[in-house]
Amino acid sequence: xxxxxxxxxxxxxxxxxxxxxxxxxxxxxxxxxxxxxxxxxxxxxxxxxxxxxxxxxxxxxxxxxxxxxxxxxxxxxxxxxxxxxxxxxxxxxxxxxxxxxxxxxxxxxxxxxxxxxxxxxxxxxxxxx
Numbered sequence: 581x582x583x584x585x586x587x588x589x590x591x592x593x594x595x596x597x598x599x600x601x602x603x604x605x606x607x608x609x610x611x612x613x614x615x616x617x618x619x620x621x622x623x624x625x626x627x628x629x630x631x632x633x634x635x636x637x638x639x640x641x642x643x644x645x646x647x648x649x650x651x652x653x654x655x656x657x658x659x660x661x662x663x664x665x666x667x668x669x670x671x672x673x674x675x676x677x678x679x680x681x682x683x684x685x686x687x688x689x690x691x692x693x694x695x696x697x698x699x700x701x702x703x704x705x706x707x708x709x
Contacts, residue, residue, distance in 0.1 A: 589647065592643060592646075592647040592667065592671070593644075593647060595643060595671075595674065596640045596643040596644040596647060597640075599636045599637070599639050599640035599643065599674070600636075600637060600640045602633075602636050603632075603633045603634065603635070603636025603637040603639075603640060604633065604636075604637065605633070606629050606630065606632055606633035606636065607629075607630050607633030607634055607636075607637065608633075610625070610626045610629035610630060610633070611626065613629065613633075614626075614629055618694060618695045618696070618699075619694065620694075620695070635677065639670075639673060639674045639677060642669075642670045642673060642674075643667075643670040643671065643674060645666075645670075646663070646666040646667040646669070646670040646671075647667065647670075649663050649666060649667075682699070685699045686699055689701065
């Protein structure tokens with residue numbers, strides 16, 4: 581039957597849980613979550629934040645279900661190839677979404693519509709003498 585090693589199972593579980601935490605936080609409390617990502621809070625941004633939050637929860641569910649299928653020992657489980665394909669599909673969906681998020685944040689910083697904190701870039705007001 582299909583299974584993954586302990587490290588990959590732990591990694592996929594961790595990614596799924598992190599997506600749930602981030603997505604749930606943004607969905608439930610965008611006014612607290614958005615500033616953590618360096619995104620200015622405005623009434624118009626809360627709906628977009630909630631849309632991103634639900635997307636994270638969907639990606640977490642997709643990954644969790646693929647991870648669960650890869651750990652099953654039931655005789656009715658899908659073949660090893662099918663399980664790996666589903667797990668790869670879930671991971672790739674998350675990777676594409678995250679890559680688009682990063683590119684969008686970089687563009688926002690370059691345009692001046694986002695602070696550098698949105699991409700982890702700290703700007704310092706202290707100048708060397």
